[in-house]
Amino acid sequence: MLQAIGLTSAPRHDRPPFVEDLTFEAPSGCVTALxxxxxxxxxxxxRLMLEIEAGRGVTYFKGRPLHRIGHPAREVGVLLGDVPGHPARTARGQLRMLCAAAGVPAxxxxxxxxxxxxxxLGDQRIGTLSAGMDRRLGLASALLGDPHTLVxxxxxxxxxxxERSWLHGLLRAHAAEGGTVLHAIxxxxxxxxxxxxxxxxxxxxxxxxxxxxxxARTRLRPRVAVRTPHAAxxxxxxxxxxxxxxxSVEVVAEGGxxxxxxxxxxxxxGDAAYRHGVPVxxxxxxxxDAGPPAVPAADPDGGPRRIVPPGPASTVAISQLPPPITVRPARGPLRPLRYELRRLFGVRTTALILAGVLAVSAGISVLLARTGGTPLPRLLxxxxxxxxxxxxxxxxxxLGALCFGDEFRYPALAAGRGTVPRRLGLLVAKLLxxxxxxxxxxxxxxxANAEALRLVYGGDxxxxxxxxxxxxASWLGLSIGCAWAGLLGAGVFRLALAGVAAVLAVPVLVLPLVQRLLAGPSVRSVAGLPGRLRELGWLQWPNEADRWAMAAVRVVTQPVGLALSLSLAALVCAYAFTGLRGRARW
Incomplete structure (x- = not known):
């Protein structure tokens, strides 16, 4: 059973709330229309019932509010608007990605x-689906966790x-199995x-x-629809x-x-029109539709139910309503690593970028070797x-920027919320x-570059x-650092283009500043840092690890490595700040 008690939306711009003191029930085993x-x-x-919009009131799903349900997707299936999926993703790929988010088998x-x-049609792209097929896919997304309640x-x-007949049959079948169905109409x-x-x-x-x-008895009544050029x-x-x-006959002009x-x-x-020569x-x-009912309807418990006619805002004080509804963060995926893998490789963009970069890199490498004078590291x-x-x-x-950029553009994790969860598990999965x-x-x-050089110029x-x-280590650190810079930049600004800008800002803006700082005279050196770290009693490692630790320090202290490290540190702080600010707002 679904119970909504005292739902009241927050007023906006000194206007009355869109929803005020709304209370009703949707029992199990039947389809309820709002x-x-x-x-x-x-x-x-x-949206108030699903804690997507701030206001007052409380909604119980089988006796529990939504924020107290451990796995909401397994208790409440939601379809608000269109399917928030990448248009290039297949219907099957979209559902498998959401399976990982809901923690159910693929x-x-x-x-x-x-x-x-x-x-x-499982292999058909979401962007090519018709309105009817899109609705079917949306219902499949709502039913993934086998929920008891559908909203x-x-x-x-x-x-x-x-398609309407098929939809109504599916909803009635869900209700016949003991489920609760509430749909706006x-x-x-x-x-x-x-x-x-x-x-x-x-x-x-x-x-x-x-x-x-x-x-049907109080709101609907039969009528005769007539279309004639002489309506009056x-x-x-x-x-x-x-x-x-x-x-007792009532004639209503519908316009035209x-x-x-x-x-x-x-x-x-028809007889009246024929007798007076009026063409039909x-x-x-x-x-x-006969308009709002004028008499009270019977309460299912046997007593009369009060019917509130539409009118001015209620005089009940907001303080007398149930506790406030807090917009809580969207739940992160239950299986974040599996979700992220399916999200990244579920579209052809990733494969196209990989193939295109390998081809471009091989071509540039061959051209650089032809001119001569280019060091081997830059050639490779x-x-x-x-x-x-x-x-x-x-x-x-x-690719790192797309990890969060596509998430915010097609928010599959937060249908109807307009935001993407910033849970630590999701961030770690994206970083990995x-x-x-x-x-x-x-x-x-x-x-690929080495093979292209060997093929064109020989193995020497x-x-x-x-x-x-x-x-x-330097090459891998540069690649991973760029990926993480793009990911964190897109996560902070909620835009893939911002992530790309964060990547380009490292060599264009941060690196010149670092080089200018390092160009001045220095009287200090980091030589012997591993040995000094060894003196700390809580940190012990084998002697042969000194060489690797010093190599890592050299990589980080290089201008590019230092610029990338500073950029990543700033982006991590910005990401944490925006996440904490969002939680404080919730």
Missing amino acids: LGAPGSGKTTAL SRADELLEVVGLAG LDEPAEGLSPR SDPREAAHAADRVITIDGGRLVADQDVREF RLAAVVSREARAARR ARLSVYGSSCAEV HQLADETG AAWPDLLPLPPAAFAAGL VSGGVAVLLAGLSVL LVTVPVNAPQMT
């Missing part, structure tokens, strides 16, 4: 593709009648057809809470004949050439003086995956230098 015209507060009410994705009728916002919007006729209970709101306040039969004349004729026959006739039939309206282009029986890295960074290091930074990809890219680029050009370990 009915209201556009702008009535349906979506705001759902096989669940194929099961749900079969359930929602997308079994044959949906206009799930049938934009669907064909056949705008059309009263569709609510009467698709739901077992109808909660009607207007102006953010409760209007009626009715069984579907009572709703036909309306006068029908009204005059109804008065003469002492029948359309009329709605209540209390009559197609035969009577359409004549059909329909079910219309394909790093001419004209470029601020070698192609492999820049590509590592670009981006660093691993940077190492892979750095190694492949060196191998490429030799193993004496300081190969130090050069390797």
Whole structure:
């Protein structure tokens, strides 16, 4: 069962709240429709229930508020708007990525593709899906954790009648298994057809809470829809004949050439038009909306239920409402490393960047060797003086920037929240995956460049230098540092372009400043640092580790290494500051 108590949205710009003191229940085993015209507060009410929007009130899902549920995806399935997925990702890849976020097996994705009728379209890109298929994929995303409660916002919007029928059947099947279904809807006729209970709101306040039969009796009534070029004349004729026959008939002009006739039939309206020579282009029986109910509906417990008509804001003081609703951070993925791997390699962008960089690096390396005079390290890295960074290091930074850039652009982890969780587990997973990809890219680029040089100029050009370990450490450190700079920059500014700018700022801005500082006279040296560290009683390592420690210190104290270290330190502090500020706001 779902219980919403005293939902009240925060007022904005001295205007009354969109939702005020809204209380209702959605019982288990039935489909409940939250009915209201556009702008009535349906979506705001759902966001308050899901703790996405700040306000007051409380919502219980099987007796617990959402923030006290350990694994919300396994208890509440949510569909607000479109599927927030990368358009180049496949439907199956999207669901498998969300499986890792929800902590369920990847096989669940194929099961749900079969359930929602997308079994044959699992390899189709999200960007090519029609509105109906997109809705099916959204329902599959909501059902991933096998939740008890479904909260949906206009799930049938934009669907064909056949797809609407399929959707209503799926929701009824979920309710028949004991689940709770609450979905917002705008059309009263569709609510009467698709739901077992109808909660009607207007102006953010409760209007009626009715069984579907009572709703249909009080809110819907049959009418005759007429379309004629002489609407005013036909309306006068029908009204005059109804008065003469002492029948209660109401004629409503719908605008243009359309009329709605209540209390009559197609035969009577057609005969009247024929007798008076009025041409009729359409004549059909329909079910219309009679407006808000005027009588109280029966309470399911047997007593009368008070129906609150729409009117001015309630005089109940906000302090008398339930505790405030705090917008809490979105939950991070339960399996962050698996999630990040599927997110990164689920689109072709990663493979295209890897292939393109290897080709560009090999070409630049061959051209540099042709001119002569380029040191071997720069040949293997394909790093001419004209470029601020070698192609492999820049590509590592670009892939790192996309780690958070795509997350904020297509927030699959935070549907409807507009933010991405900054949990430590997600950050560590992104650092590990981006660093691993940077190492892979750095190694492949060196191998590709060496093979290209050997193929074009012979094997004499490429030799193993004496300081190969130090050069390797420097190369890997540069690649990993660029990847992490791009990742943290995009995480701080929530934009992939900002991550790329953070990568380019290291050689363009930070490095000249570091070189200017290091160009001055120095009377101190870091020589003997490993031995002095050894004197600390809590830090012991073998004697042969001194050489490696000193090599690491030399790498870091180089101008590029120092500039990259300073940039990463600043980005880590900025990331931590923005994360703490966001939590304080929540």
